Amino acid sequence: MGRAPCCAKVGLNKGAWSAEEDSLLGKYIQTHGEGNWRSLPKKAGLRRCGKSCRLRWLNYLRPCIKRGNITADEEELIIRMHALLGNRWSIIAGRVPGRTDNEIKNYWNTNLSKKLAVRGIDPKTHKKVTTDSINRASDRFNQRKGGKLYDCSQRSQRLERNVARAGQSTGLVIPNVHNLKADLKGQYIAGPRAIQSSNSIRSSSPINTLIQPKSNELTDDPDFMQPQPVVSSEAGKQTDDSTVYCSSDSAASCALIDHLSSADDDQYLSLEGNSNECYSHTVAEESGTLKSSNPQTHSEAICDSRERDNGGPVQKHDQFPEYDVLSFFDVRNAENEICCNDDQWVHEQEMPQLHSWDNQIDDQGKEHFGSHVNNDVTAMSWEASFWF
DNA sequence: AAATACGTCAACCGCGCGAAG
DNA sequence: TCTTCGCGCGGTTGACGTATT
Known part of the structure; x- marks a missing residue:
């Protein structure tokens, strides 16, 4: 049996968030805390899916999120964690303060996997390409x-x-x-x-x-x-x-x-x-x-x-x-x-x-x-x- | 200057899991 | 035991900016 959709999508906004939407979401969570994502949009006055609200908060609006480029230390840590864990981005993100799983995943796919490939290391296995x-x-x-x-x-x-x-x-x-x-x-x-x-x-x-x-x-x-x-x-x-x-x-x-x-x-x-x-x-x-x-x-x-x-x-x-x-x-x-x-x-x-x-x-x-x-x-x- | 290719990343989507009923 | 629900995860998409032709 298929899952019921997380919300009725009719009439809901999609795509990039406006400043007004960010403000509504931020204020609501500051007052009521995180959670109950399904009912949150209606209570907060947002025409958004609950999942979308959760994602926006976790990946962008949370106050603890660190802005700016990934540092060399963070990069090294991500590589090591990936060698241990593979694509378990949320666990990796949990070890890199201020960074989200989405950010680390994107950074990996756009930067780190290529860097490793240049070094002759398979980004999936972290092994040298040649075995001789x-x-x-x-x-x-x-x-x-x-x-x-x-x-x-x-x-x-x-x-x-x-x-x-x-x-x-x-x-x-x-x-x-x-x-x-x-x-x-x-x-x-x-x-x-x-x-x-x-x-x-x-x-x-x-x-x-x-x-x-x-x-x-x-x-x-x-x-x-x-x-x-x-x-x-x-x-x-x-x-x-x-x-x-x-x-x-x-x-x-x-x-x-x-x-x-x-x-x-x-x-x-x-x-x-x-x-x-x-x-x-x-x-x-x-x-x-x-x-x-x-x-x-x-x-x-x-x-x-x-x-x-x-x-x-x-x-x-x-x-x-x-x-x-x-x-x-x-x-x-x-x-x-x-x-x-x-x-x-x-x-x-x-x-x-x-x-x-x-x-x-x-x-x-x-x-x-x-x-x-x-x-x-x-x-x-x-x-x-x-x-x- | 315009067209195209490429890179980045926020956001979406489907699925799995655990809790609750 | 089964169903439903809420949440979270990882893969993917597509809009946008930049570089190249």
Whole structure:
């Protein structure tokens, strides 16, 4: 059955709003508040559809709307958010103060998608258009790790077993095993939708968020890709789980995931990043003492790269001092930036575009997407923590 | 100067979701 | 359980301004 129209359209104005109409709408909402859009036009004396009134208010008349050009910082934030969320404009707009979803959507379609295309990045997937460089970089990364190549197939099988076992033994939900399959040579696409709910939320989080999957199924249905709802403790605010992912096609996540799936210590590890990058961290114990990485596992490779990157001791994360930055690099740009020299990892400061992550953390729109892995509880259990 | 192409963005439209009855 | 309603979202349209021919 078709939906009834939102209003009787006969005799209603359409198109651009006049100053008089804006004034009527603004005055009415100032007096009576937002909402009840269906009945608003009649009460406000407007010959407009309720939907039209709502749109005009939200996109133009609201006092908090920021005017002027999108700044470079906003632009960078939008690109990052889009890499994480895709075309979820309203969620993206919620992280860019003063900007509307419509404005961001328009800006994306008219400017940013073209900019990315010029950079050789697919604006839909945020991946480099060519894959040869990635594969070559991945090969080199694998060769660096102890001078031997990774056996990707074994790792893949082990990981899938662990994922399945985690789901069965703990009741955790991991919707799509396919998301954990090996993809590019020697790499994992670390499943963005490998999800659990956990009772061990980090107490230091200002706002904790539990992912609540829609169904308690362990499925390998490759089409099971719909976003999962997240219920935040912040006044019932709902957001979308798709913001919680460890970095995908990063060699760091590859090595770290391998560590997670094989290590038997009780180390807490955390991944955070977006599709372009990967941080790995050792999280401080409650006592404040950092655990060392297990030298018997492939996390050693991460420490190794850390030492190459920073040329010295482990650095504290600027924004989250409980985190210890171990490594940071981006396979996607490896051709030009990481593997430009066979014997030396490029220094972090030589990849400024990968360090603007911190820039988007501010009082208005704090961003910190992370996957927190407790390797003690299960072979592959995931805890998602959000900082807003 | 006129015609055409192009870019921008406000506004529209259809659909899906959740709440209420 | 089903229907209706209100709202919000993302895709698309079209008016308008600017650049180019």
